[in-house]
Amino acid sequence: MTAIRKREWVSPKGQKKTAWLVDYKDQHGKRRARQFPTKKEAEYYADRARNEIRQGRHTHDRDSITVAVAADLWIAAGDANGLERSTIKRYRELSNLHIVPKLGALKLSQLTKAQVIEWRQELLTVKSRSMASKIIRALSAILSNAMEIGAISQNVASDVKVGRAKRDAERVEPPARADLKKMIEAATDDERPFILTAITTGLRSSELRGLCWRDIDLNAGTLTVRQRADQWGVLGSPKSEAGRRTIPLPPQLVVELTRWKLRCKPTTIGLVFPSSAGTALRHNNVLRRMYFPLQVRAGLAVPKLDANGRPLLDDEGNPIVTGKYRFHALRHAAASGWIANKIDLKRLQVWIGHESIQLTLDTYGHLLADQERDAELAMLASRDLFG
Template sequence: MSVRPRTWTTKGVEHHGWVADYVDGNGNRQRKQFKLKRDAMAFEKRAATEVADGVHIAAGDSITVQQAGEDWIKAKQRAGREQATIAQYRQHLDLHINPAIGHVKLPALTPVLLSKFEDELHDAGRSTAMIKKVMVSLGSIIANAQKRGHAVRNVVRDMRGLGNGADARAEKRARGKLRVGTDIPTPDEVKAILGALRGHWRPLLMTAIFTGMRASELRGLAWADVDFAKGQAHVRQRADRYNAIGRPKSEAGDRVVPLPAPLVNVLREWRLVCPKKDTGKRDANGEPVKVLDLVFPNGQGKVESLGNIINRGLVPTQMRAGVTVETAEIDEDGKPVLAAKYTGMHALRHFNASWLINSVKAGGLGLSPKEVQERLGHSSIVITMNTYSHLFERLDDGSEMSAAAAALLG
């Protein structure tokens, strides 16, 4: 192996550079050109170590980030990932990764290059959360390429240990804790919402409030999984944004949730008028055969869209209940236009979590963190505590602390 200077002329202009010349693990001679001698020497040193360890991949034998991305998408499809998840991966690849570094070969990826890539995403107006998702996808792309022998190191995952702990803490501080009355509906607001429920949105939103089920789980809930005798529902499936029915979000998502008696009664009534699914078959009289399938379908018995649930159910219900906020818009009388205070179904899930956590004295169930995790279907207790730890009752009461201090001093 050697590093030597190189001079060449292009259109009458003389150029100078440095070439790292070495033999790869297959006995083939390889050359890589650099502008600076120190870069060439650094590469030569790294290549020598990789060749000795039997893991070196020459640039000519590798593939670009874009090619690796396509292999990754196909691998995810073969693994049976949901259509919505594949679509998200495709967006990360086509909208963010390929335009910036899709042409770069995997061995050429460096921490400096990826830091610049992150800066460009930030300058383009991408949110911190989106940048994080894109980088996770990029790390997964390189990991898949490693398994196929196209890459030696995963630069993205190597970077995670370089100061990201402080970045994560700063991001968490900026995001702040979920606040009751801002992110989480108050008990009084939920009482008002319950009193304003109308029509077929009543059983759906009431179930969301009392079970904490995700919107996708509510949309995919089947009558076969509702046990009226035991007062519980088994979450076995969910509907993605393309209305495709699939498995729960995680293994922990497959769970049993209790149904309080008032909700059981509402669901019993709803079952009598719930739209049925057309099986595509005909009976002896030539009439369509329809069966009960989903608990909260649309008028045709098919999966209800999330947009309809929010825009036709959650938002109008809050407007009737007076759970609103003033907007910057002014009406013809010069008064601020009101809007629904909570714009997503996750607000009801947050309320359910707070209801599970609050003490019985405060009108809640007073469950332990582990029980809350199981009810909500979180894949890890860490998720539960990172999201809701501040809602659990603190035991270090001031009077108790004073008494303990007095005991130590006495």
């Protein structure tokens, strides 16, 4: 039973005070109480507590931890479970830069779904949809971890999502084939094997940098992804189970890799693309020392912009240039090449390493639509020949 009582008293300074006390027993039969300045707030809390107790998921403020503490526990759990250094770094950034400054002092028991929804709307006015989605998902993960350790009985952010607006959805536009040829032609003998492998296999940067010779069968013309290197060059498992996959190699790449193997610097674990020190390459070094300079040499340079979209200038007042394409664009180049040659959707999903066909369809559906139109045109062109 939940009771709401009015309390009146006189403060030490002689001021008359009024408050409303909610007195109740939780789902474990333990007596609880909480005081509010207005009757309306007390009634709202009483209704909420009754519903939570009925569902067996009520947590009193006294037993609750703050969002900041819960965030630290979430990060510690990820660290203990062996998550990659880059993942832990991303968790800390989301927590320290976004979640804790806004909600850190709030007790988990005080956090409501309405507050999360309101914050989502606030985020959407100052952040991109992508970033807002990451922040809300991180908050939900924090609350899920808190549930696992018994700190709360419900996750009020579990079904609060940031939908992707159709007008914001960016279609994947793979690099022009002519631009890819320019890159290949501008590459040095040491750069060409790396660039060709990226363009023709669709491997992620991390997968390329973690690739070993034991994963390539030059006789069979196949490449198997078994590991990846994080942004610091530390080797680990693929991004997901779907990341473990075998991809066929075009004959031209087999020839290029065969030649490269003869002159590649040997390493203790047999890296295909090692650094000068014999370790896995770091992603930033690939971009800064090879990929962007290669594009500039190939005539694929664009001005480098500051946070306000203005061109950056060097000390002499000349525009600073960078490469036209992000490295991930080479992954799309591989996918678009396969699609142009009529690959089926399931095979595309496997070769590109997506966890679901839906993700593949969302990413490359507009390119596949052209393939479906080809079939339709072929049918229309010949239907008068058949009864």
